[in-house]
């Protein structure tokens with residue numbers, strides 16, 4: 001099952017000519033989940049040929065302008081296409097007021113359901129077949145949430161030799177066992193899937209964290225993520241500013257990644273003060289703590305394969 005992450009923007013505070021505002025889109029088996037939606041998000045969606053119509057949920061970290069001003073534009077696209085499924089918008093308190101005021105004042109004609117869900121703590125906020133998305137409260141200058149998508153355990157590896165040894169003939173019975181059902185042999189003996197399948201394997205986990213100061217429970221929340229996208233707004237020389245403004249430095253993001261034992265860390269939400277070249281210095285600082293760190297770049301596409 002395919003899972004890919006599209007980086008729609010990497011900037012914090014304000015968009016730059018080469019850097020849109022922080023927003024990422026996760027595509028899992030054709031279903032799209034948008035995380036944050038700054039001004040101009042729809043331009044990046046278009047550049048990557050992603051169809052907004054397929055977006056099931058918009059997860060909002062918080063209601064600062066650099067994370068939500070793209071939402072009215074995305075909703076307005078509705079007049080261009082037919083859509084049957086509801087669009088879920090999940091975020092901290094006041095997201096409902098923001099969405100409703102935008103719809104009312106901008107006189108939007110929207111021909112499908114918009115379901116807004118306000119969340120303030122750690123809870124399961126959305127689930128579908130084979131996955132669940134959870135929220136976690138961060139510590140910023142206003143209510144802010146991290147999100148994590150975690151897949152269910154996958155079936156173990158089928159062992160053809162074990163099947164042979166138990167007298168299960170190759171064919172439809174193999175697929176029945178692989179899909180988790182019991183089969184009955186001609187002899188009347190029943191074979192259970194666990195007799196021919198290895199132990200269940202973990203699915204994938206993706207986490208999105210932006211606009212927060214250090215929160216003690218955060219490493220546990222993002223633990224074992226295959227990919228953690230985390231704010232690394234400032235370099236270490238500005239750690240005091242970061243603490244004051246309730247943001248993370250690249251090094252703090254790396255410390256979270258190391259403590260949580262994640263697979264890869266992608267930094268995001270860069271301060272507009274840094275040029276592309278200066279960002280390399282931030283990455284360098286972070287890599288000393290957590291080597292599997294990279295700078296997320298606008299329009300980058302990242303594949304998330306199953307772990308080995």
Ligand SMILES: [Zn+2]
Pocket residue numbers: 012013064066067211269
């Ligand atoms: Zn921000």
Ligand SMILES: [Zn+2]
Pocket residue numbers: 062064140211
């Ligand atoms: Zn903010």
